[in-house]
Amino acid sequence: MAWGSRIVRPFRSATGALLAALAVAVALTVIDVLIAVQVRTGPSMDSGRAENATRGIAGLFSVVHESEESRHTLAASSGTAPVPEEYADRALAVAADLTHDTDALGLDSEGTALHSALATWVVNPAAGIQPLLTTADRLTSALDARKDQARQEAETARNTLFALHCVFITVLLLSLGGLVWTVWRRIIRPLADLEAHLGSTAAEPPAPPSGRGGHGWLGGVWGEAERTLLLLRQSRHHATQADRALRTDAATSLGLRRILTAQHAPGPDVDAHGELMAAEGVIAGDFFDTLTLSDGTTALVQGDVAGHGVEAGLLAVQTKSAVLSALRLSRDPQSAAAAAWSMLATEDERFTTLVIAVLDPCRGTLRWLNAGHEIARLRRADGTVEDLAPTGPVIGPFIAVPDGTWSVATTTLSPGDLVVLATDGLTEARGADGVMLGEQTVTGLIRALGPDPREAVRRLHLAVQRHGADWERDDTTVLAATLVVPAAPRPEDGPAP
Template structure:
């Protein structure tokens, strides 16, 4: 089974388990919240209102008896206040117990019993007392049905109280059970998550870690020089394909190394001068100031010698000079001419000449070169400030890339350098911002054509640089060379040199 399918199935199982767990937890939470709402917002308040109703009824009976005995209006006020409180309690109980028909029936029965006691006992006794019929009032108080009606009303209220307590206990048990189940679900969720993590770890180790480590060790062994070590196919199909690709590369490297050894032997016998030229034209390894990096890429159109060269030189006063030169032509003869221009140019910069003055000095030092000429760019950089002075001798535009990806084209400040066309070569200033780049290249980078005959072109290069500007100098250089190589249908027909000078943010 391919790795993608394995990962999909693992993810599906994970999502299914989590989904079931979440659904169950949500259901329990809803039950818990509903029961909590019943307890806190209905039954607990109802229990308090039942107690208030009983107290209000007892207050009525106390006030009524006190009035009959003492005749004081204050006792009558106690009765009336109790009656109003009882009415309020009944209305509140009707609201709170609307969803409980049995309890609501008990409330109505209690209200009816209270009303009978009021109509048959309290109100007649109070009326007799008010009208001065003391004897009649006393007879009514001592009547046989008086106590029975009072006890019936209190009994009805007590039934409601017991019913509310039963419902409250049941709801609290349901709430506690839901809470307990929720806790168990959370614990089960943690156990499931831990189990998934363990299983995932085991599968990742089996599918990824072990095969990749095996492949890494094999590749490292080959990279360390053991080219005879065979890369074995391991792991899922995708990694097997990678291993097969690396193995094919190893075999191709062995073949190319054999070809290179034979070519090197031929060069050693017939081309020692060519190798020497190549080494002399190669860029020197000059360390840059902290926060700066330079990436150079060179691909000759023919053999290993070209007319292009670039280099960096430390001027000794804290400044750094960057030079890129493109000599017209190819091959060893052009390489000899290019080496001479490099020696003269580096000497001029080390002597402290500015970029424009250096071109003039090189032209004079070269003397009569016939139709031979060169283009190039010289840059003198102050690494501390990022400010640089530059001069371009008929060379393609330099690209000054800002920290936000904006690009400014720095055009040539003078003609090509040769004996046919005199100078002068002006100088200009530019600023390389933190996070920005200064890019120089030869025309071989933008002239390759694809199968449709379209040039790679400066516009395509500019767009590519803008897209890659967030990377390092090496990343920008690699992206440019790779894109130009893909565009070139038949390979590069001219020497290609690219230099990217980058400043960190």
């Protein structure tokens, strides 16, 4: 114990205790500054790169859209036309900057895939921009995940910084207490003992305390105690408020999910059913609905806002409301697509696919508008599967004027035919080997379905869960509908009116 006494001996004096407290304070301050610098330069840098990359995707599609318009104009006058060199150079330059940001974020495979899809489009524009849209959606999802990770890292660093502040304050208070204890032990208590000893020696009662010296010190300690109690009360109040906020957020999230998955009753002679599996919690970027139009036809609506989580869910709610309102007022899918564009026109980094299918049992027709939606199929009663091909590009801020951008196609529809709409979470579910479910497999699954929409939705979701080792990486929504064959009247009922 001799070595322990030699270590502790310098701190028995008031000067030694004060120097020790200052040394500890300086050390904690240096650590505090280093962590604060890390908070500002670490996650924020990754988040900034992710934001730049997201804006780069939007800029890339703006150039692609301008190029497609220019190319179609040239093609109208001179036949097939390649991508204009001006737009090709601009698109490749934007892709190069985007690849630089994705490489810095560790998303080199996604960035390379987008660059390769762009290069393929530049060489062979007739193949369309669907592969480019698919790789862009995959990169956008990865960037959203990286933003979430950066936010989590920043939150962890802030919590660490807050904990260090608490330790800093605690150590300072303990150092102050040690200093006060040293002063009391070596000065105040010996003086009090001396006063008592002198009083007992003189056989006279000791003089009342003068109130000097220790009164101010005790007042300071009491002030620190009151301050700590106030901080505890404030912390308890903040914890209560946080608990109330969590409950409010939970109720809000459930309300948003109900809006996204709300399904109105279909029109006469139509049976429809849809379900949504969210990638994060209960909020998704997918939305769907069925709507009876004023002429008795039934409209199927499905969309997929880029990304997932709360931000994509809020934008999906706005887009769905705009689409349904436009259909109720005009019954025109093109007006509904323009209404969806109005919700996304001010967005910098979000776009959506959209498909609207109108089933008319009286005329036996199916009309559809497909704005870049991947899975829109019509399974005939004989088992053949037809693609409800895109009739226009995805909806986003890169579209300057919505008028005339999307068209409506028409085909026949008979009882027993099944319309199947699904978001890309169905085809992009990856197995343990990294292989996606894919469009061909999904088409085969649809070919094997029956005419029951509920059974069709259940079997497709079950196929995703069985195949996908990471099927929760993206929102998956399936909506199916068919015509209902009216029951033949019984003889006693007489002829049908």
